[in-house]
Amino acid sequence: MNLSQNNSQLVPAALTSTNLPLWKQEGAEPFLRIENITKKFGEFSAVDNISLDIYKNELFCLLGGSGSGKSTLLRMLAGFETPTSGRILIDGVDMSGIQPWKRPVNMMFQSYALFPHLSVEENVAFGLKREGIARSEVKQRVGEMLELVQMSHLGKRKPHQLSGGQRQRIALARSLIKQPKLLLLDEPLGALDKKLREETQFELINIQDELGVTFVVVTHDQEEAMTLSTRIGVMNHGEIVQIAEPHDVYEYPNSRFVAEFVGSVNLFEGRVIEDEPDRVRVQSKEAGGMLYVSHGISCAPNQKVHVALRPEKIRISSKQPPQNENCIHGVIEEIAYMGSQSVYRVRLASGMEVRVTQPNFARDMDERFTWQDQVYLFWEVGSSVVLTS
């Protein structure tokens, strides 16, 4: 396989000389363009008018719960479902009416879908043989591909003689052997146990980097999406709610749904008192006072909003902190020691429960809390986000 030849165009994955990712460059040509795609099953819209541009060498994650339409969207890219309306363009070519076996796309299935009657080698070779490639070349490329996924020694086995992790690698090898322009991965790590999943995640990124294939990954696992992707598209009820880089999805969610779906979050309901140029003041009964947020979406005074605050952004102390802004008071109700961090659940006077996580910096922390301790919770003005929807 000509892996090394492909590298020139992709080593700084998705980056150009300006060091700006393609999706931030104006006028950059998308590799995969999804235009107003809708898929209806009867009256039900599984995918509802989605438009999305994905660029070369991206590792794009479609993140959503079950029934969010992410798998349907993926199946339309592969050609297994026909869109009710809209177009899909891959590398500028309209895919409407193009059969699955003619698309420059391969898919790695959630169930792996390895052919049980074929050996590992025959499974991997299947795609190449359909192209009528010479036997010797098939053999060589299969060998290289198995080496890439470190499965050379198991070539003669049948799929049922492999472990879950091994099957996952074979499925990956099989889907990459035809050097597709676009690889679709349906929950690629879903069937693996946690430890194996973490290892495989990084391997997947390395392979993607090495081969320079554009990946579209469907997952319900936000952690997976965070570590893998260049960008995440969060889906809900057949629509894309937010498209952003992992960092931005987490730090700047654009709605309550995204904030709650990705990671855990504390949401304080409140009313905008003043929208100053550099910050917003929100009066929140739940928080029992005024909250200050230094950024957020533009909002009008007296508008009902939510202030979203990640548990790890909150500091906890038994002593009154020097700052007056963004400081609330409560009682520790529950403590969970999780090794690397501790999770506290603090009950405020309003009855609201706030989740706080603190890394365990030292083996013995200077401050140890126990149940029913009165504590102060405080955070930076820049740590929370105002959400209007």
Added chain:
Amino acid sequence: MQRQSLFLKMTATLGFIFLYAPLIALIVYSFNKSKLVTVWGGWSLKWYGELFRNEQIIDAALLSLKIAFISASLAVVLGTIAGLVLSRFGNFRGKLILSGWITAPLVMPEVITGLSLLLLFVAMEGAFGWPAGRGIGTIIIAHTTFCMAYVAVVVQSRLSQLDDTLEEAAMDLGAKPASLFFLVTLPLIKPALISGWLLSFTLSLDDLVIASFVSGPGNSTLPMLIFSKVRLGVSPEVNALATIMIAVVALGVFAAILQMRRQIRLTVAANQA
């Protein structure tokens, strides 16, 4: 292995006796020396010798085997097509009618199947001269008709157990519909085809009623011959013949069971993969 209660053991024993005592009696009497079927005259293989010298019986047996072989093979082809259509073509118009039509021979009394086929053959011959007369051809058609129902059911159930994504994966890797079928679907349903064939072969070999309706003069299958012989009085020869048939059918059924067990194992393996 857990200990079984006495009651269970007794039930099992009685069940086996009930099912197998007649067969055992028949097999034992096929080794009877006496010319009278009901009187025991000591052990002998004499009737087997007589049997193999009886050309009429040998011819009938060969005819039956030939018919069974051909109609089982045809039934597998047609039944597979029917099974595929029923399980892979989604909800097309007339699906219910087709599935009812295909499975009808399973529940239809043989007399009615035989009679209706006979009427059809006669009407067709009157209308366009084919089939000219009745004989091997019409028996094969009749047997194929009801055997393919069994094959269709077996194939359909096997297909419904198959993981759809296997076929999608093949398409995704560039397999056009024809190669998809021959390289992926067919190997995966092979066990069902083999057990369907064996089942059809046994059913065809066994059939008396339908064959009696649609066969013509001079084309007696083995069951027909036995039946006509028995009407003239049971001869010990028929016992020997029946014993051989039991052995053949038992082998067929045994092979079919083995095949089905393999199929189950494959399914389990496929589901794990």
